[in-house]
Amino acid sequence: MAIWTVDQVGDWLKANSFEKYVEIFKNEDIDGIALFGLQDDDILKVLSSRDEDGTIRNPTMRTQRKFRTILEEYRKLVRQERKQRRRSSSSVNKELDININNNVKNISITTSKIKSHTINDIGTYSKTYTIEPKSIGMKFFTNEFICSNLTKYFLKKYNVTCHIPIQNQYDTKDALHIKLSGVKENVKNVRNDIHSLLTTIKMKIFNDENTDKKIIRWSKYIYSDSILNILQKIFFDKNKLTLWEKTNILSGYYIVYYVSGQHTFSVSEEFINHTLNNEISYVKDIIIENVENIQLKFRKELDEFINNKKEQQLQYQTMAIIYCQYSFQTEMKISFFGLRNQVDIAKKQIKLLINKHRMRKISIGLDSTQREFLLDNYVHEIKNLEINYNDDNVKIQIRENIIIAPQYLIKKIKQLIQSMIFQTSILIFQYIKNAFILTEKDHLKLKTLAQNYHCEINKIDIETKKDLIILPKGKNVSTSKYITNESNQFYSTLSMWRKLSISNNTIEIHKSYDLQVDITIISTIVDAIKENIDPKYGNGYFESDYGKRVLFIEWSPYLSQENNNQINESIKKFISTSIKQIDILCTNVVKTIAFATTDWENYYNRKQLAEDILNEMINQLGSKYYSDRSWNIVFLFNDEQNDFFNEFSQIISTLQTDRDGYEQFFYPISSMS
Template identity: 85%
Template sequence: MAIWTVDQVEDWLKANKFDKYAEIFKNQDIDGIALLGLQDGEILKLLSTQDEHGTITNPTMRIQRKFKAALEDYRKLIKQERKKRRRSSSSINKRLDTSINNNENNLSFITLKATSYTINNTGTYSKIYTIESKSIGMKFFKSELICSNLTKYFLKNYNVTCHIPIQNQYDTKVALHIKLSGVKENVKNARNDIHSLLTTIKTKIFNNEDTDKKIIHLSKYIYSDSTLTILQKIFSDKKKLTFWEKTNILSGYYIVHYISGQHTFSVSEEFINHTVNNEISCVKDIVIQNVENIQPKFRKELDEFINDKKEQQLQYQTMSIIYCQYPFQTEMKISFFGLRNQVDIAKKQIKLLINKHRMRNIWIGLDSKQREFLLDNYVHEIKNLEIDNKDDNVKIQIRENIIIAPQYLIMKIKQVKIY
């Protein structure tokens, strides 16, 4: 009954002596699902009449009560029908309820229904559809990136405005109401497109030590939820709709939900595996020792490097930089995750920066007389040389016959003429 056609709803109206409104319901494409979700405001509009002069007359309270009573009987019948179906298919539902562990399609949780419709003064037709909170498809709509891509897609392909409310990713009890607005036929086509998306969702858990070795390595060695955003954006840039999560954010396995079939956003498991294994990489724990005492210039360039990578991460979302310095520890650890070419570049850059500022002990090679001469006559000049390079922590130790300086300054200091 809930999947009545528009014509069957018309028959229901006639059977309940609402013949005069049948044409209005038919023009507004009210099928069984839409009928089930009608609210008071929609009922008032549907039962209103318009005369030849354009004057709108609202239905009497008696007509409204009569219609609502018939509608309530219809809803009760639907509830009874659903209870029967649940009892007869309980064993199937149990299997589908655990399908995420079996890489099956979680279609049992997907409910897409029209809950209301409106027609504004400009003749734009709108429908609101509800996706139940337990639907695996709900995960996709908790991503702002996916919502943005879908909104652009429906506008470009159907000239339909798609309003998707922002979802709280931690709220698992609230259903999602998607509003589609445009020409009626286009809205219907867009609705069918959403339905095809939701009914082709598949799930894969990367926990097979033989076939998923690469991504298991990625999941167990990079402890950051930013990797999920990166993975999602990489596939989104390829026009593939995926939603990523982990069984445990620290060392759990990656899980991907993806659109299969022949849709524009569809992706195969083979494509996902190939992308992960060949285009995504990570570098873990590049260590900077004694970070609290590194030379000021090194610290400045290190901060600039980190901020630059953070800005790139926010702008492109195809590589993340993860850095940490634990309390009571003197070292900083830097890791990268994302597209292989970007990770490789970042790795080279940070290593060049570390090597550039690595402190070296340079043997001066002066004999005792030369050292004494410098100490007697050029202490001021030596001190000025240290001051000029204070941001690099340069130390000239004549008595010990060494100069302490970062790698990139060694040749420059060797060429300095003190006397």
């Protein structure tokens, strides 16, 4: 019973006629352990309700007495169960008090009576070590995450198998027996490693109002125990071994146990404080009002957003989404906790989603004659327009000259209504040239032509973009020298627009850093300093005040040029890490992704480097994970990288599809509409 899940606690509430509080307990992540430790203030908080006007109503004395009665019955059953199973009869808080008072004095490692034995002819050696009960070491070796990673570490470093029996983290009365198997000398090394680890464990409780204000705020407002795993994973990604607890899930303080000294996983208290205060962030209560009545499309996109963040939480465990909606409230509160850059992105994404679907009432801008015309001729079409956007709660009131619609649909709905009054046709002319200039005389001719047919020109747009051109390859050997020269001159200008197509994605190269892109990936400290990024904080995602996105992943090919396998692995890791981070951080807002190539030309074999980079990018974009992203990957070069640029250009040229004797390339096409 003490290890009940949140759902089992919900079943217990239903069985005792407290079903109206099931959702509240679920949102607060109250499992069997948290239920056992509920205090009077906690009970008052979870049983309170809120009226429609926002007034908080405390539970009646009768309700409180009834709940305390069934809670005490639950506690008695838990104690009996623990006694019968010869487990610890003390609660988590009592064990904590013992550890606080005794610190690491109660840590001990002893060998069992069975010293060792050889289990086969090649001399495999086994030895069992015992961690005494009620020690801080027990907390470490009964934590599933720590156990898993320590066993992998011992196997990789010493080739020693470490078997740790499954044991409840809070049942620490029985000793823990760890069995080590391997070469005798290696087993002894593992024993010494474990001893070094356990004898240097320290503890810090974050309850100092002067130095721990930020973490105390987390303690006060975050009731979910999922952030304990988030904290542990963030530090483990930095190769630091920590274990996190909270004295009470609803009203306690956070505690960290960490390895000090000179061990591989050691960490200092200063490092912990710096990470908590500078790299981890908590955004509290982004409110979505009247959530029960929001548009169906908004509800769908909101659910997709929450599910996407929950999947990321399960996969990466570096950011948690915490959300709740009480049955007696009309609003939903969403909070985020985790790595600062991920929290900042999630915060921006949810605010953009809220603003996108915010309902607005605006004027259509029609005069009385136009409104009468619509009411006489287009009532059915206007009704169909409302039906088509029913999921967005669109309302069109022609007589009142207003529309009610989400922010992102306002302009479109107005255009659709106005198109019922004004019939518009768009004519498009295309011209193969980098720029197209329309003179004043040309404007006058077009205006006169429109007037002759009782029309008018609203506007003329000229746009130049690179389109795919497919031309047949010349096969006539008798072609004149002049035509051949002209053809060669034209073809030589195409290199700056070399482009490859991979599934729905493209790869191209540019000789300019002024290209408009959605995010730039930089890999050198020089580029980081140019972007006002302090390299000492390591890799990360950064966004300037004016919206420029930069992903810094430090990498340089000439640092790994000892052999081909090493450089290939280095390139693969760099490309895959870059693509994965973009997919996690900003999938929905990024289409054009630029890679700055600063210093890459210093590699001794530039041609091989260019070929390896392009092949790895093709493999990544063509994989099942990214083939549907529609990304445009751009490699940027400066004027001093002409030779390196040409290497990329030649390789792209050889990789471009050669189809039925036709040459494919991208060239600017000017369109006038």
